[in-house]
Amino acid sequence: MDYNQPTKNFQKEVAEQCIRYLSIDGVIFGFHQNQLNVLLLRWKGTNEWCLPGGFIRKTESVDEAAERVMQERTGLNELFLQQFHVFGAVVRYDQDAVWRKINLNVDADSWSERTISIGYYALVEHSKVVPTPDFLTEECRWWPLDEVPGLLFDHNHIIEVATRALRRQLNDQPISHLLPESFTIPELQRLHETILGHPLDARNFYKKMMASGTLERLTERRAGTPHKAPYLYRFTRSESQA
Amino acid sequence: MDYNQPTKNFQKEVAEQCIRYLSIDGVIFGFHQNQLNVLLLRWKGTNEWCLPGGFIRKTESVDEAAERVMQERTGLNELFLQQFHVFGAVVRYDQDAVWRKINLNVDADSWSERTISIGYYALVEHSKVVPTPDFLTEECRWWPLDEVPGLLFDHNHIIEVATRALRRQLNDQPISHLLPESFTIPELQRLHETILGHPLDARNFYKKMMASGTLERLTERRAGTPHKAPYLYRFTRSESQA
Numbered sequence: 001m002d003y004n005q006p007t008k009n010f011q012k013e014v015a016e017q018c019i020r021y022l023s024i025d026g027v028i029f030g031f032h033q034n035q036l037n038v039l040l041l042r043w044k045g046t047n048e049w050c051l052p053g054g055f056i057r058k059t060e061s062v063d064e065a066a067e068r069v070m071q072e073r074t075g076l077n078e079l080f081l082q083q084f085h086v087f088g089a090v091v092r093y094d095q096d097a098v099w100r101k102i103n104l105n106v107d108a109d110s111w112s113e114r115t116i117s118i119g120y121y122a123l124v125e126h127s128k129v130v131p132t133p134d135f136l137t138e139e140c141r142w143w144p145l146d147e148v149p150g151l152l153f154d155h156n157h158i159i160e161v162a163t164r165a166l167r168r169q170l171n172d173q174p175i176s177h178l179l180p181e182s183f184t185i186p187e188l189q190r191l192h193e194t195i196l197g198h199p200l201d202a203r204n205f206y207k208k209m210m211a212s213g214t215l216e217r218l219t220e221r222r223a224g225t226p227h228k229a230p231y232l233y234r235f236t237r238s239e240s241q242a
Numbered sequence: 243m244d245y246n247q248p249t250k251n252f253q254k255e256v257a258e259q260c261i262r263y264l265s266i267d268g269v270i271f272g273f274h275q276n277q278l279n280v281l282l283l284r285w286k287g288t289n290e291w292c293l294p295g296g297f298i299r300k301t302e303s304v305d306e307a308a309e310r311v312m313q314e315r316t317g318l319n320e321l322f323l324q325q326f327h328v329f330g331a332v333v334r335y336d337q338d339a340v341w342r343k344i345n346l347n348v349d350a351d352s353w354s355e356r357t358i359s360i361g362y363y364a365l366v367e368h369s370k371v372v373p374t375p376d377f378l379t380e381e382c383r384w385w386p387l388d389e390v391p392g393l394l395f396d397h398n399h400i401i402e403v404a405t406r407a408l409r410r411q412l413n414d415q416p417i418s419h420l421l422p423e424s425f426t427i428p429e430l431q432r433l434h435e436t437i438l439g440h441p442l443d444a445r446n447f448y449k450k451m452m453a454s455g456t457l458e459r460l461t462e463r464r465a466g467t468p469h470k471a472p473y474l475y476r477f478t479r480s481e482s483q484a
Contacts, residue, residue, distance in 0.1 A: 019263045019358070020262065020263070021261045021262070021263070021264065022263065022264065022358070056330070056358075058355075058356070059332065060332065061330050061331045061332050062328055062330025062331075062358060063330060063331075083327060083328055085325060086304055086325055086328060086360050088298070088303050088304025088305060088360075089303045089304075089305075090301065090302065090303050113300075114300070116261070116264070116298075116304060118328050118330075168411075169410075
């Protein structure tokens with residue numbers, strides 16, 4: 001498929017309206033069937049995948065640019081976003097090799113010779129997302145974190161750094177955004193275990209969560225479970241971010 | 243003092259060699275006499291203070307730019323640096339008001355209409371630093387964190403965000419960089435208390451530190467103390483960063 005005329009226009013538009021040398025990359029995490037997933041895009045006419053991303057308009061803040069990109073790819077009006085790292089190496093990946101893989105003619109006049117990318121991760125409720133490709137891509141879908149293929153650019157590295165950041169920030173981040181409004185303690189434990197990558201002791205986990213003062217027990221219980229129906233909980237407050 | 247000719251040359255140089263729209267700001271933390279200090283610069287011919295900062299050359303990575311700036315201001319060849327936040331609002335501060343305060347004629351052709359700043363903090367051993375002004379400033383010195391005056395740009399806000407990040411990362415960061423090679427447990431506790439802003443229980447702190455597996459007790463003890471000489475410790479490994 002020839003998509004080079006629209007991409008030429010796109011490159012010109014970016015060069016005029018956006019901040020040269022800078023981009024946004026987004027690692028959108030969802031939690032489903034005890035797996036952490038990330039949202040990936042497949043480039044038109046190829047089998048090459050990458051993260052959602054975009055550029056920062058001169059008239060918008062960096063956070064607004066990130067929100068715009070993530071909202072467009074998820075269909076969500078509100079989502080929890082966290083800056084986690086700036087990828088600022090002079091050579092982040094082999095540009096020519098990437099352009100060849102996706103059959104892209106890059107206009108050297110309007111395109112910058114390097115791109116510094118500001119990484120954001122988003123925590124979203126899996127079931128609410130409507131994965132939506134952009135005009136350069138033809139597929140947008142969830143991939144389990146441990147099955148992510150070799151990606152374009154340095155996007156595997158970006159996912160790795162995002163996952164480490166999420167793991168480190170597990171106790172101060174509003175991971176409630178990854179869960180439906182109400183959930184059981186074992187469900188919350190699965191989420192923690194999935195992010196950390198190792199099992200946790202159920203009794204200690206329960207104690208720690210109760211001591212945190214962030215959970216409220218509801219009067220309803222989870223229906224349709226084979227054993228005694230477990231209580232449902234919800235978070236009492238949305239935690240603040242930096 | 244007229245420093246406008248050199249600053250004109252500087253602006254031209256930055257416009258040619260550096261990445262437009264982007265800057266680095268550095269919050270350099272030192273720990274001295276149970277106080278957390280930050281390194282500030284005073285602009286030539288004024289009583290206006292700000293953080294050390296600079297621009298990213300097209301040929302260097304963002305990390306290299308940050309290292310260069312921090313090394314120049316501290317005289318240290320190696321220092322522990324951590325990216326903590328990108329300040330990307332469209333209007334971060336009143337530019338004209340800042341230029342007036344420091345009597346700077348800004349060349350609108352070579353200067354960008356907004357600047358996105360990548361914040362780094364550095365953890366340094368206070369006694370090893372040789373505070374060194376740059377060519378725009380005439381004084382560089384430590385300020386206790388709780389006595390920092392109203393600063394130029396949005397630098398009070400940047401310090402606030404850096405301090406929150408340091409506090410949050412207290413347990414995974416190599417805060418060993420803020421201490422001399424060997425130290426007593428009470429000295430380490432003072433550092434934690436200073437960063438957190440509240441006292442800690444000595445017995446629990448001791449237990450937690452011993453359980454962390456990061457400390458090694460030396461055979462020497464701290465000399466010159468009025469009571470029984472306490473043991474000296476050091477960190478056994480340098481912790482990794484993202």
